Amino acid sequence: MEKIFRVLPYTERQKVTFATFTFKDDAQEWWLLTLEREDIVTWARFLKVFYEKYFLDLLREQKASKFIHLRQGTMTVAEYESKFTQLAQFVTYVIPTEAQKARKFEAGLNAEIKDRLEVLKLPTYVEVVDRACATKKRIKASRFGEPNQRKRF
Structure with a gap:
């Protein structure tokens, strides 16, 4: 649905x-x-x-636990966001406001992305997700771009 x-x-x-x-x-x-x-x-x-x-209470508790411990790990930002959204519907009491939802998503990101986003204090979940995707692209581009830059010199 x-x-x-x-x-x-x-x-x-x-x-x-x-x-x-x-x-x-x-x-x-x-x-x-x-x-x-x-x-x-x-x-x-x-x-x-x-x-x-x-959904039985036990199942909801399991989903809540997965959500609370959710981290990006080896997932892409898009995969992490999808899993986050999927589990978040079971634990609205954990993230009752938009800002808390944004902070929780941010906290689960890999360090290289999270470090760049935390300083921005973006107010909404959508902005954090959008910036996380853009940041990951920039990190990836800079990694692939560095060797090319060296070859020119």
């Missing part, structure tokens, strides 16, 4: 409607009962309610 929502401009309510349209049997009954108690209009709220129902 998330993949579809990245390319189609659905509103928050449309995302919920689209996702719940596919429910059948027990899931459909659960959803109708849930709607009687609460009008769920945002995707984030839907995911929270859905995961509380269909």
Whole structure:
């Protein structure tokens, strides 16, 4: 679903409607009962309610632990960002603000990238991810560019 929502401009309510349209049997009954108690209009709220129902506490705790200990390691920045986003939905209580989300992502980056970003104190997650990708490209280019520079001299 998330993949579809990245390319189609659905509103928050449309995302919920689209996702719940596919429910059948027990899931459909659960959803109708849930709607009687609460009008769920945002995707984030839907995911929270859905995961509380269909993911055991133990599984959520495992996902939270993976998120808390997540580091870039051998992943590319894009792979790290994807894993970060995937796990973050299970632990919104760990990163309740945009700035905290940005700092957590930054903290898990490899040292050569993190050192260059920390001084900037970028306020949003999107800005940190964008700058991390650009920084990695610059680091890579400078590594490949150095030998060429020496050959000219």
